[in-house]
Amino acid sequence: MFALGFLLGGKLVSVVVALLVATIAFWKWKYQYWKRRNVPYLEPRIPFGNMEEVIRGKKFAGIRLKEIYNEMKSKGWRHGGIYTFTKPSYVILDLDYVRNIMTKDFKYFMDRDVYVNENDPLQAHLVNVSGARWRNLRAKLTPTFTSGKMKGMFQVMAESQKDLQTRMYEEYKKNRPINIKEILACFTTNIIGSCAFGLECKALEDDNSEFRLFGRKMFAMTRLQSFKRLFAVTFPKLAKFVNLSFKRQEIVDFIMNLVQDTIEYREKNNYTRNDFMQLLINLKNDKDVDGHDAQSLSIDEVASQAIVFFAAGFETSSTLMTFALYELAKNEDIQKKLRQEIDSVLDKHNGQMTYDSIQDMKYLNQVIDETLRLHPPGSLTDRKCIEDYKIPDQDVVIEKGTTVLIPIMGIHYDEEYYPEPEKFDPERFSDENKKTRHNFAFMPFGEGPRNCIGMRFGLLQSKMGLVSLLKNYKFTVNKKTVEPLQYQPRHFVLAAQGEIWLNAEKV
Numbered sequence: 001m002f003a004l005g006f007l008l009g010g011k012l013v014s015v016v017v018a019l020l021v022a023t024i025a026f027w028k029w030k031y032q033y034w035k036r037r038n039v040p041y042l043e044p045r046i047p048f049g050n051m052e053e054v055i056r057g058k059k060f061a062g063i064r065l066k067e068i069y070n071e072m073k074s075k076g077w078r079h080g081g082i083y084t085f086t087k088p089s090y091v092i093l094d095l096d097y098v099r100n101i102m103t104k105d106f107k108y109f110m111d112r113d114v115y116v117n118e119n120d121p122l123q124a125h126l127v128n129v130s131g132a133r134w135r136n137l138r139a140k141l142t143p144t145f146t147s148g149k150m151k152g153m154f155q156v157m158a159e160s161q162k163d164l165q166t167r168m169y170e171e172y173k174k175n176r177p178i179n180i181k182e183i184l185a186c187f188t189t190n191i192i193g194s195c196a197f198g199l200e201c202k203a204l205e206d207d208n209s210e211f212r213l214f215g216r217k218m219f220a221m222t223r224l225q226s227f228k229r230l231f232a233v234t235f236p237k238l239a240k241f242v243n244l245s246f247k248r249q250e251i252v253d254f255i256m257n258l259v260q261d262t263i264e265y266r267e268k269n270n271y272t273r274n275d276f277m278q279l280l281i282n283l284k285n286d287k288d289v290d291g292h293d294a295q296s297l298s299i300d301e302v303a304s305q306a307i308v309f310f311a312a313g314f315e316t317s318s319t320l321m322t323f324a325l326y327e328l329a330k331n332e333d334i335q336k337k338l339r340q341e342i343d344s345v346l347d348k349h350n351g352q353m354t355y356d357s358i359q360d361m362k363y364l365n366q367v368i369d370e371t372l373r374l375h376p377p378g379s380l381t382d383r384k385c386i387e388d389y390k391i392p393d394q395d396v397v398i399e400k401g402t403t404v405l406i407p408i409m410g411i412h413y414d415e416e417y418y419p420e421p422e423k424f425d426p427e428r429f430s431d432e433n434k435k436t437r438h439n440f441a442f443m444p445f446g447e448g449p450r451n452c453i454g455m456r457f458g459l460l461q462s463k464m465g466l467v468s469l470l471k472n473y474k475f476t477v478n479k480k481t482v483e484p485l486q487y488q489p490r491h492f493v494l495a496a497q498g499e500i501w502l503n504a505e506k507v
């Protein structure tokens with residue numbers, strides 16, 4: 001009996017050892033991929049490849065990619081290969097290659113590397129869809145974001161700006177350190193809630209308003225959720241096989257009810273409003289955004305766009321304003337110079353903050369660009385190769401299906417383009433200085449036909465928020481802020497660890 005057990009046990013050990021050896025051999029063979037394709041690569045480690053800290057939830061993906069960029073750049077590479085588990089990704093450094101992939105040869109790189117479970121509702125949105133479906137949807141939605149449409153929404157935004165003033169005054173009176181991101185997230189929640197859903201969210205009046213709670217829920221990623229996402233893009237076939245779903249029922253219910261109620265109310269009462277929802281309703285009813293005949297959107301597609309506008313709209317812009325105020329709080333002279341510009345431009349416009357007065361603030365633009373360089377909310381983006389593609393002037397073919405990573409933050413911190421890259425210096429974005437750089441050395445909104453569709457909207461609401469605060473308050477950094485800044489490892493967009501705390505003084 002004992003001998004049999006020993007024998008069986010011995011067999012089991014042999015099987016386990018054989019499996020282990022086979023797995024390691026398989027991993028090692030996978031790690032030859034870039035060598036076989038003639039692309040220089042950073043040495044991966046079994047089993048995580050080059051992204052161990054990201055997989056373990058210890059580092060933000062954009063920051064890890066910035067490190068990878070620096071390592072490759074120090075070796076003089078123009079491009080390079082990495083691995084996430086066994087999945088190879090192609091990293092581009094050379095800005096001409098970036099330009100080719102994002103614009104000139106875009107037809108080879110039209111898609112994003114996303115995993116979509118066809119059965120999950122609210123997935124058919126612009127960020128996720130691919131191929132002809134994306135092209136059609138993008139063409140339909142693009143007229144929603146023209147400067148004319150933005151001008152039309154300005155009044156809706158301006159209402160929220162008054163609530164921001166009221167809330168800021170209350171915070172100021174408390175004479176306590178201010179968690180500025182929270183206030184700004186409430187401000188952008190109000191704006192996007194109003195513009196995307198036609199609702200008064202009252203987030204500035206109540207930190208725990210329904211919409212603000214919903215926004216927090218959407219952006220807080222648990223360890224399990226972030227692992228599931230990484231697993232799905234790394235092993236899409238396996239994810240499909242096990243029918244991996246990201247559906248969060250409470251989010252689906254909240255949005256579907258909201259969209260259905262809004263549409264029903266507007267259609268029953270013949271009510272129209274100058275907002276995104278109206279433009280989406282027009283598309284649902286076979287009209288393009290300007291009311292001409294078009295191919296219609298389903299209710300699920302309307303809801304999917306609304307949720308992505310909401311998600312992309314409030315967090316990115318509040319992040320931008322938060323980091324801008326932090327940098328201004330650290331750089332008193334720059335803050336003073338910007339306030340002088342705000343005062344003098346507003347004087348010229350009879351003290352009114354209008355769409356045109358905001359466009360006149362040149363230095364504000366520079367401050368925003370420099371903030372987006374140092375703290376780009378979308379610190380990386382990707383494309384998926386959809387047809388074999390030969391890299392010009394190299395004996396390298398990128399295979400169909402390969403993920404291409406664009407290290408936005410790595411490029412933004414490259415000394416070759418930005419000497420003393422850690423320094424906050426808006427002069428880098430003066431007209432003369434901008435001309436001296438490659439166009440693709442700055443791309444906080446991505447680039448090419450698949451760049452950020454909401455750029456104008458995001459910039460407008462961020463400028464409005466900053467002008468509104470800076471004309472009335474002077475900011476300094478409170479010691480509660482953890483410095484030097486660290487970024488949260490598991491968050492959809494760049495966010496400071498421990499939040500940014502400011503002191504405010506009336507000007």
Ligand code: HEM
Binds near residue numbers: 443449459462
């Ligand atoms: C400061 C604010 C914002 C920043 C920094 C930002 C950044 C980005 C970046 C980096 C991308 C990827 C672009 C690429 O892959 O080339 C993107 C895509 C996108 N953004 Fe934004 N964004 C902002 C605001 C907004 C707003 C306000 C909206 C909507 C109301 C929005 C909607 C989108 C959508 C739908 C896409 C996907 C576009 C497509 O695939 O066709 N974003 N954004």
